[in-house]
Amino acid sequence: MTQESIKVLVVEDHHVVRQGLVALLNVADGIEVVGEAADGVEAIAQFRKHQPDVTLTDLRLPRLSGVEVIQRIRMETPQARFIVLTTYDGDEDIYRALQAGARAYLLKGMTSDELIATIRAVHAGKSHIPPAIAQKLAERMGAEELTPREFDVLEQIVRGKSNKEIAAELEISEATVKTHINSLLGKLGVTDRTQAATAAIQRGIVPLESLRKPGQ
Amino acid sequence: MTQESIKVLVVEDHHVVRQGLVALLNVADGIEVVGEAADGVEAIAQFRKHQPDVTLTDLRLPRLSGVEVIQRIRMETPQARFIVLTTYDGDEDIYRALQAGARAYLLKGMTSDELIATIRAVHAGKSHIPPAIAQKLAERMGAEELTPREFDVLEQIVRGKSNKEIAAELEISEATVKTHINSLLGKLGVTDRTQAATAAIQRGIVPLESLRKPGQ
């Protein structure tokens, strides 16, 4: 063999998208798709089996999120390399993925060339973050972290709960709820709960799916 | 030729997804992808050029939305058949797409078999709506329509405006704003503006993208 192919694992729950990725990558020189996975658990199994050079993964996955997949795999294989590929560009997701050890973050709207170039770059040990993403990341870095409790309160706000209901839910007094709200409004840079709710959804702090109905 | 292939036009702005669809469809018997388009304007041009039997389209498209594409094409070619394929399942989108004349509505998470079966069914003149989607549609049908003004107010609420700001923006009194809010809260089946905002986003009444920053 003249040169080694880059072994790639594709992790993506949407059939058509996965199919598309595999189709794109299979025609690229020097790239070989060694495995596919449709959820987080399967992704880890496939990784162990094939030891790919680069893992291309979605963030929103059944069973285990993309971030969890990255974290777990890196615990046993720290040199593993990841490219996150997602439709959404919520600041929080980007931050968490890169934090977990992803080397690149791409949106699904990118061209095949970009994708292939990124795989090569990441395999060569480089990182690759598109400018638009880098900017969001920068914004996010400037923002303050929410405390766990503030996060709990924010989640309830997004669910449409009143302060009284939040107090009951979290078993704290309404006064405390207001304290947390006041604090989180400041950190999010907004002035009321409605803005906090939309900001939380937009930034991916509270995933939109989570508010369908569950979690009471 | 033993039997005619079904001519399909694929309209989808995300490269990898479009690639995946084309790859999936090209291996299916009796289906031929005659064209691809990455935005609404191109979709109409491709339709005119190839006169496909079935058009498979995303709803969120650059330049012209999927709904607009369906409407415009049906103005000149009423018998054209459409399958809407989208990641989101906001009630409003489903409603508008079917209203515009789509015969089927599929989520991107579906299997290739479902997709192919749906294309055949739609080509044969049938409609195909997955049960989960049908249920949402039913819910939506039961809901009351928002008046244009109520919609304006709701949009401002989602943007995080206060009643006073909304009044200024729409050049009406704050009392009127409250009247509209009261009315739309009832129609949406929610009890406060925060719930109205998340409901609007969830149902796709106000697209999440629209609140990035623009529109002042």
Place this chain on the structure above:
DNA sequence: CGCGCCCTCCACCTATAGATGGACCGCGCC
């Protein structure tokens, strides 16, 4: 024309939300 719907506005009242400042406890860290 009369009816219904929408938009507009008003007054009034109550409940909720947000702002402020001060307080106590527990925990990790230097």
Place this chain on the structure above:
DNA sequence: GGCGCGGTCCATCTATAGGTGGAGGGCGCG
């Protein structure tokens, strides 16, 4: 041990939001 920080709680005040009822004008439709 002292310090900082997060979480908890309190009281209080003001602004905003939401609920109710009533009222006028415009517009389309049978």
